[in-house]
Amino acid sequence: MKVSVLGATGYAGAELLRLLYSHPEAQVVHITSESHTGEKIDSLYPHLSGLYNMQLESMKEIESIGRDSDFVFIGLPHGHAMKVGQELENLPVRIIDLGADYRFDDTEVYEAWYHVPHTHKDAPRVYGLAELYRDKIRDAKIIGNAGCFTTASILALAPLAKEHLIEVNTIIVDAKSGVSGAGRGAKVPNHFPELYDNFRAYNACKHRHTPEIEQAMTDLSGEETIINFTPHLVPMSRGILSTCYATLKPGVTTEMVNEAFDKLYGEEHFIRLRGLGAYPSTKEVRGSNYCDLGWHVDERTKRVIVMSAIDNLVKGAAGQAVQNFNIACGFDEKTGLDMVPMYP
């Protein structure tokens, strides 16, 4: 398959290039960047030296890029993908957007949280969280790849919501991410000396991944859900750990919790059930497409705590995009993604 990457100079774009290099069925034909048009990708990312000898193009020729490609991956800030989606609407090319434009069923929710009008409301799109929405992904024209925090958090909570084991409106997600999640744009708060040996939260109560988790919880549980989501910045490059709290419904036992995880994920390759009492860690999934899950039931407070570890750039972005690509192409889902995490 011929694939192109729009916005190849961001971290998610560069990670896509890493993964696609080893994908036996994909050939990268175009890469774009508006601020670096004409430059070689390895001048911006020397780790690609000798591996990608490609020049960055402008997106202005999007139609011709679309014509050359079976799939277009979009790694642009929100607001841009919906324009691309419209421009490529009548070409056979399919789209996997790593941004937020195509993640919401209800575009009013998007507009309320992203503060821009949605201009492609009737797009033929599906939510790209592979393990939960695989069937819809298969034939989708446009796949709205799930966000990084949301992938970790929804995968952690889905079995409990789906089996109605928790009071969904007690959900609190306390999430922690490495700094690559904030992108490659240099600014003082993410300047090395500011974050090193430092830890803090940001965007409490207003992070845009909140409604994305709520949408999935509502969908899975059948109950209108609102939650608290608090992201934190960990002084490390990669990785997300999501610590998710919820009150168990009366009568729910630890066995029922265990069974819910087994039932939903027992056959999933990329979800590793580390089990009751386990503490997944971000380094144990680093560089891979795995989501590791551990959970704890507190008999005193009747709460369940689920911990979920992913690599934000792989399962939280580029890896899931490739997984969705595999599903959409009918390939084995592991194609190009069957690697061991890099430890230590």
Place this chain on the structure above:
Amino acid sequence: MKVSVLGATGYAGAELLRLLYSHPEAQVVHITSESHTGEKIDSLYPHLSGLYNMQLESMKEIESIGRDSDFVFIGLPHGHAMKVGQELENLPVRIIDLGADYRFDDTEVYEAWYHVPHTHKDAPRVYGLAELYRDKIRDAKIIGNAGCFTTASILALAPLAKEHLIEVNTIIVDAKSGVSGAGRGAKVPNHFPELYDNFRAYNACKHRHTPEIEQAMTDLSGEETIINFTPHLVPMSRGILSTCYATLKPGVTTEMVNEAFDKLYGEEHFIRLRGLGAYPSTKEVRGSNYCDLGWHVDERTKRVIVMSAIDNLVKGAAGQAVQNFNIACGFDEKTGLDMVPMYP
């Protein structure tokens, strides 16, 4: 005042030596270590070269140490301080224990969580969280210095509990600590390559700081409280950030929350009210005795989120011990502690 430090070779002990060096009213007369008796402290901690030319002694001569000292600081694992406390019971020396032995009013709670019998149940002790229990500390024989996570968490929640603004049984504390909190003992899980670029939780539902927070919440609110407390390990040396969640009681407004913080802490030197919407960070208090507080009110979920940042070795251990020492001696509380955090 003549002071001695038992267990001077742990991180909290070494930090005490750092702070006491600059304290105009304290002179360190004895330092002890059972595993390094006879060695010079600067052979174990070269950063003390030229500053402390003292030899480590054994605690076997505790009575003579007690006779020489006005105050004894104890930086030993739990279980040891209660023996020391009994042996020094009849000497005029006063004790500040940085461990857990003297933190609980109800020694059965101690026994249930620490799995050892308490052998000094009738000790004349007070809980050493300076801002909340200052009056009792003044004349105490034995001060049970508050724990690191607990100091951060109790200070975050105290105004809300005391003013009855929150449902105390909805409290969830998601806490994150630098690795110095785990002590200086080398073991694989805290080996550098294992933790670097890594993040994980530990001891969910069973960390021993849980009942200490519950004791304070129960005391302040007048309601029997049980909570969830989940500690995490951040790949950094120092610092704790505690993210505390609770549901507001009906009718509680943001203004009432703001006022509760002002009322309790408006005059406190070591508590910096960074305010509504603020994100305190661990580096902004590094090396200092400050506790920085920021809070957020979620109008959608009716929850309040308080974030609290301390240096675990200062306000969470040695600094608070010196603050308690100042209170107990009638000195200005800032004596020896009035320094600027080290940033960046």
Place this chain on the structure above:
Amino acid sequence: MKVSVLGATGYAGAELLRLLYSHPEAQVVHITSESHTGEKIDSLYPHLSGLYNMQLESMKEIESIGRDSDFVFIGLPHGHAMKVGQELENLPVRIIDLGADYRFDDTEVYEAWYHVPHTHKDAPRVYGLAELYRDKIRDAKIIGNAGCFTTASILALAPLAKEHLIEVNTIIVDAKSGVSGAGRGAKVPNHFPELYDNFRAYNACKHRHTPEIEQAMTDLSGEETIINFTPHLVPMSRGILSTCYATLKPGVTTEMVNEAFDKLYGEEHFIRLRGLGAYPSTKEVRGSNYCDLGWHVDERTKRVIVMSAIDNLVKGAAGQAVQNFNIACGFDEKTGLDMVPMYP
């Protein structure tokens, strides 16, 4: 090919398992550990969960392991491999030792620096630095895989020594390594809080990689060489940067330096000539088998400075072992090693 890994629980052993998992021609049949015999490898390294469901065996059954295997990789401390080498001498199995036992032509040098008698002096061995000794590796019974610092340093200096462009006795190698190079054994100096936000040297003038570099320089230049080698510990997990200084011979020009690199490495896949004036960085090769080289000619002092970046666990250990395995088997050298470095 059937391969076994002796000492699979060290970092180099675990990295071998990572690389061999993706190697299409290798099947791991035995893994050993004396201290963890009987345990599952993924209980020690949870990042391998679901990928290696193997039990650790004891080396006591070395003959039977040797009989089952086409190749044995040895990741044991020095002194152990020579025993294994002798015990497997008469079996057809071939050996790749990641330790030092088979690296020296002159076993007296080994004995002088390692302080143990060499008990397998007549072993049919070759020095396993793939780019320089490829021809000998092809048919070797025993391959003494080059050390991590030495791989980086020798590759940096080889073109200059071989073309007689430098005064070899002016060579100074100032090398810096991530902490995984020190192994997984927990000890206070490598405890997380001790190294984080810290930097220091160790083993100046006496590190055991010194004579290994000297052996290669002597061999390549034809002049008896002694050098200074100073290793440093960088607060990071992986990676080596070697900064190598030497005085140019009279009349040597920058062009001659450039040409020497092109001549020796122009066709090498795993050596990336980043060129004159370039600054290779460890992250740009992380997780990969690349060695990136940049060099600088100081017109004022007539010195050349070569900088070399590798991943100490890949090109400095497990990756080079697989590369040597490929050479020894007649496979394409890139087999199982053709991956993009993980950045950021």
Place this chain on the structure above:
Amino acid sequence: MKVSVLGATGYAGAELLRLLYSHPEAQVVHITSESHTGEKIDSLYPHLSGLYNMQLESMKEIESIGRDSDFVFIGLPHGHAMKVGQELENLPVRIIDLGADYRFDDTEVYEAWYHVPHTHKDAPRVYGLAELYRDKIRDAKIIGNAGCFTTASILALAPLAKEHLIEVNTIIVDAKSGVSGAGRGAKVPNHFPELYDNFRAYNACKHRHTPEIEQAMTDLSGEETIINFTPHLVPMSRGILSTCYATLKPGVTTEMVNEAFDKLYGEEHFIRLRGLGAYPSTKEVRGSNYCDLGWHVDERTKRVIVMSAIDNLVKGAAGQAVQNFNIACGFDEKTGLDMVPMYP
């Protein structure tokens, strides 16, 4: 003494504020920033909350600032201080410049390396490396505070150069710095994910601290000296380790090396002679004004290796400025600087 800080929003400026806060003889009267004029300093540096309630002013009113101040500290990029120096020439205020403008006796050297014309060539200035030029500092109008790398490197080599124990033209300085040395300006190469778990060199053969070291070596040894200086970036916030190599002159013994250090530094408070065979580390001096020195003599190569550790923001910038201030005021040199390094 009334002091002002020009350029208070850089890391060196902020560190000056930290140190001056605890200085019993200094009162900060003005702080300036052109890009943040009118803002409160603690809005830019929240760690100063409650400690400095001052507004940043513009330097446009430099004369009035100069009139109000006994001392002006300058923390501006090179090129600016010489203008300030001229404008304050006729006021009694004295100047301590943390930049490079006043560091060179020969302004042509400055112009050659800094690529700007020097406009204050006849300034009454001294080189502000306290331990070596104390006598001249006492009465200086303008003190050109030594650079960070240069302080570490010159202090390491001075005893050997002064006693003529080394061939000065064999000096190679391989230096490593934490990222705060690059300032607070955000740019991609110093963006957190780019540097974390990464290590590289920069500005080999052309870093501007080279001629500053050469000037001192020439002065101390009486021989015209040119050296190699290679800086590296360590993924940490603070600290410099300088590894300095030189060939011993014929007949020089280890004892003579030891004695040279004792002779020059035996009485120096801020230089800690960790001794022959020692490995000073940056964390052991973190936050303090100490320079720790260890040295090694290689009997095989007849080279001496001196390692020097400082905190780049303290002894390498703000701390040395305060030390120079103390000298210039006739105070005890330790005033405001007598603190224990922060470890771990």
